[in-house]
Amino acid sequence: MAKKDYSGLAKTIIANVGGKENINSLIHCITRLRFYLKDESKANDEVLKETDGVIDVMHASGQYQVVIGNAVTQVYDAVMAELGGLPEGGEAAETAETKEDDGKNPVSKAFGNLIGFITGSMSPVVGVIAASGIIKGILALLTLPQLGALLNVKSTAYITVSAMADSAFYFLPILVGFAAAKKLNGDPIVAAVIGGVLTYPQLVTWGGQYKTMFSLGGFNFQFLNYTYSIFPMILAAWLAKKLEDWLRDHLPDYLQMIFTPMITILLVSAVTLMITGPVIQGVANGIADLINWVVSASGWIGGLLIGAFYQVLVIFGLHWGVVPLVAQQIAQSGQSSLNAIISVTMVSQGAAVLAVALKTKKKGTKTLGISAAVSAFCGVTEPAIYGINLRFKKVFISGLIGSAVGGLITGLMHGTMYGFTGSLIGFSSFFNPKNPSDLTSFYAFLLSSAAALVISFIVAWVWGYNDEMVAGKKVEKKQRPGSEAKRKSETLTAPVAGKVIALSSVNDPVFSTGAMGEGFAVVPTEGVVKAPVDGEVAALFETGHAIGLKTTAGAEVLIHIGIDTVMLKGKGFNVKVAQGDLVKAGQILIEFDLDGIKEAGYDPTVMTVVTDKHDVDIKLPSVE
Structure with a gap:
């Protein structure tokens, strides 16, 4: 199959976000191009929304988001090729977000900056850890006694493939550090080295034993295990960027090449191991445990509420704030009850858009609907939500109804996930790798997914859509009064x-x-x-x-x-x-x-x- 050329689409996008000179930086997640613009009023939302290849446009989290769908990586590469030399996140974005007086509430602005930073740090890593989670689930499936234990956990094949699956999680600080440094326009290699320090085998062993580094005033500073961790490395990358900038301003040029990375690695690694790492890891683990407890304790009520409203977060891109929390839950306890509920919400939106695709006689809607349904069943709901479901709001509501029922079932059965990837493609994430014969969560997945799929499909077919309906305008954030640009x-x-x-x-x-x-x-x-x-x-x-x-x-x-x-x-x-x-x-x-x-x-x-x-x-x- 011939490679599709996205250069034309890239040029259209650049032109309609205000041109290269209006772009501070650009990152992308699984479905969206996330621009940091100098002036969002220069962007032409309506033209972009009607452009083939663009699903929708959003203003959220301090970013101008162009929703592309499954081809976002190719479009991103094409846009970056057209722009040339533009920083992927970093100082430009930070400057635009924090220094310009845009009239936003400081708290709201700070929250938007935080979400943007987390997005830039996590989005390049999500695909890898999702794939790794699927591999781990398949391994657990192959060791099930009910299937004849096709793989022995002590076999060479199992251990080798398990290493492939575990590596992304084990060395997560390195991956996150590299991505965070790129987002900050820092030195990604230095950040990766600091991540390597946190996952160094001897330090990991000491961390498992809580070995004391030193004592000060009766307080013991201990090593911790930072494999599978996220937040300590994100802060470490930020500290490294700040220190690098300071050193470049104060060190002579002839000392920069060696002493800037050397001092940065030594100081930031030490501060992370002794102070920021233990504090942040403790807080993050506490939050992860609290969420798991709340979801489990709330049972069907928590499942119902989360199932009913989680996909609303996706509309505004705020679900990215949940991603690292889920990853932290899995890293800390090996499971996530929250992710089990999130998984069923993906199935329900996919079922709703599938009903539209099968019912409609309109060729364009049918093609888009089938593509969006496949994407949702593979864990990415944005093409479905922005392409069709929100355009016909009853379709989106149909999906919420189905996911509420699915979440209720998951809560009643206390289902949980042992991997990151959700929706139908993530079925293997519901097998417990430590106890393969425990199929409680897998049965919860089957029942909740089936209920969400059937209910969402039927409600969307009967009530949510017909070809006589007129597509409404896509969801967009209202402009502040007085922000409209003068023609x-x-x-x-x-x-x-x-x-x-x-x-x-x-x-x-x-x-x-x-x-x-x-x-x-x-x-x-x-x-x-x-x-x-x-x-x-x-x-x-x-x-x-x-x-x-x-x-x-x-x-x-x-x-x-x-x-x-x-x-x-x-x-x-x-x-x-x-x-x-x-x-x-x-x-x-x-x-x-x-x-x-x-x-x-x-x-x-x-x-x-x-x-x-x-x-x-x-x-x-x-x-x-």
Whole structure:
């Protein structure tokens, strides 16, 4: 199968989030591109929502989130390739979030920054630990006495595959440290080394024995086991970034290469082992145990409430705040009752969208619905929620009804999960690896998933959807009063002397049909192209036959000299500016050999097209 090209989608996304200059940084999770923008009012939500390949747009957690779905990694790579050199999270994002006066409540702002940091630290790791959890579950399945114990836990094959599954959890501090440092625009290698310190075999052994490092004033500082841990390493990565910045400001350049990483590793590792690690690990374990206890103690009530409302968190991207808590639960106790309930909510939303896909006669809705259902059954509900379920709110509610029943059953049976991956694909996570013959949680998974699937499907089929329904607007955060951007206007002049004609009369359908945007053309009488407006040279083609400008107000304008003149390979074109130059209206941009183009058999008509208005009111010259 040919590899799909996402460069066009990437360009559209960049243009409609306000252009590269409006982007501080970019990260992604399983389904979303998460932009940190300088000014979110410059983004064009409506255009992006109607763009093929984009499911929805959200404003949440201090981020501008473009929901892509399963192809998010490929789209992210394409966007980063177009942007070039943009930091993946980091100082730019931190500066934008913390330093700009955007009128947000400080508490809300701090919470958004925290969620953004956790997202950036955890999202690159989630896929790996999810896959590892499935492998561990399959191993537990293969050791079941009911299946004839196909694998012996002491066999070479079991131990080898178990190492493959456990490595992501065992060395989780290294993975999280690397990801967190990238998010902070720090040194990911240094952070990974600090994570390696926390998982060093001898220190892990001492941690298991609570060996005393030293005593101070009658207080014993002990080693702890940090394998499977998350939060101590996230803070360590932040401390490392701050210390690195300070050292770079105070150490001479000739000492930077060796002494910056050396001092950072020594100090941050020591502080983490002695102070921050034990404190954070204790708090995190306490919270994880408390959540497990509350979910277990609340029984069917907790299951009902969590099942009914968890997917509402997904709408706003706040579920990412739950991810590290679930991971901490599994790391601390080897199980998560909360994750067992979350799993059934994924099944229910998948069942609801599947009902729509099978019932509808609309080809587009059917295709999207089937794809979204498969995604939900594989543990990712956002394509279903944003693509269809929220557009037809009764479908989303149908899913909530089913998940409430499924959560109730899970709570009644005290079901729990021993792995990270949920929904139908995560069935193996419900087998207890320490006691494979205990199938209580697996039976809870079967009954709750079946109930959620059947109920959500029936309710959505009977009540939630029909083809006569009109899709509602997608959920979006309301703008603060007074935050709407004032519409700007600009006037374009003819970039070259000659006769101004309608773009529709140009002998090239790419331009004449308006596919590139509205504009005008000029039959030139001389070979000098001048800037039609003040702006910046945003794009410059090597052949010199075309140039892209970003106007002062933010619109994007393309000036194309001749039709098929790219075939001249630059002959007869003399470019007078460079990409990134600021230009004034009337400034010479390109000189070209008008007679040479004609003699070569090409049409010299110069097209000026507004490829993206960015909400700017553009006035074009009158056609003669």
